[in-house]
Amino acid sequence: MIGQFDITRVNDGSNRPPRLEVHQSMWAMMELGEEGTELPLEAKLERIAGAGFTGILARVPDIDGRDEWKRLLNQYSLSFGSHCFPFSPTDLSTHIQNAADMDMLYVNGQVADAFVIDEEAIELLGGLATVSAAHSMPFYVETHRGKITQDLIRTAQYTQALPNLRFTLDVSHYVLAGEMTEKQEKAERLLETVLQRTSVIHSRISSGEQIQVDVGFSDAMLTRYEQWWTQAMRYWLQGAKPGDVLPFVCELGPAPYAIKGLEGRELSSRWEQALILKNVAQACWKHATVE
Template structure:
């Protein structure tokens, strides 16, 4: 099974896009994960830059936030359709809303699945606060009800929501791992979705737990015959990254943290994928 490590555009938006992709290539990434703009001309330019650097890419959807359910669905599908035009490996989607009902979110997922089937393009649904799959126990209900549902695993959010490393939710984790087709590599803890440093001893247990989850996802993907498994390093800038109250500057280097977690994950999962 081929492993692909992706660099997030998130946190580098201030750079010219060509500089971002050059930096990703130089850092050893295989591709990038990008929330493309709505301007189709700019999208074409960005795709050309990615391909010029011999990188693969994933299109990221996060920006359908409409609170009115009746208006949400059409906006959601329009945005997914526009992202599909870039011809990514797949779309990683923040889907639904945490305050929509189970039936409402299920209908949105069904519409995304229909689009995915029509286009022949996978759409994976990222576990994320504020979305239908904001917590492990809630996501379990959807995974049981929808056997074809595929997710992007970002369990850092679940740790924050549950104020734990989820040791008391093995059923939800087991099924989520089995349905994870893409991974966002950010280490969360009981009081937040992002540790401040991978080196601090107080976060050692959280780091090891996430590495174990990512290894288990790799083993599961290999066992089901998945040809490629993608990992995006996803430590974020402010407000995920705290600022020093005296200087107002970030307390850590986001880019360096993402390169570090890429290297840690690669070391942990490479042999499992072989």
């Protein structure tokens, strides 16, 4: 159950100090297995929990399999955040009501679409925030290509019009779409407004040409991502209360996000890369909390 409702942060209702939790995306677990056989659900959740992740991000499971999902999440002590792809406030309301039995920590939204702009976009985002408050369910808009947050310019404008707008920060889309491989003062200034409104972080490193590259692909790019994530954590900590949780989701997708070689195999291990990102997240949190 969600504790005292605050649209700006996830809260688990406990008296624990504000904290980072590193979660794993179930989309990132697709096509992971041995000898071409994908791991079953329980094996995936067992692996996630065994590696020290404390929650997952996934689509709401179908009714037929929902009892198994809930049993396994409870068995492995994993929290649950859900994906939503709303075109309207009604879509979000329906999503929340349909998943009422899933004990969701929050809802992550990829809001459609990239061609909804200006006042129409502001009205839609404001309506989604109203639904979130009405259901006492935290809802965060993911910064994503091809969605309402297509670019930094319009996204920063939304923050000026909507004081309660909060984001799931995925910088990889802006780096790819804007080729932000080197510091650009205008881009950094706009991104700062998004960092100030971040309530969840999705971790993936992109270049100016590829949406997903290995953590060790470029030390310079890794350093920039670490700086962005750490700064978002610092902003999140301002005013954070007992029970507040900052989910940091490792979200390394299968192909075409992952790069395959001529033999049709991914060039690196997404699972091993997720474990590296987990360590990066914890290092960023240490810097954010001691400086």
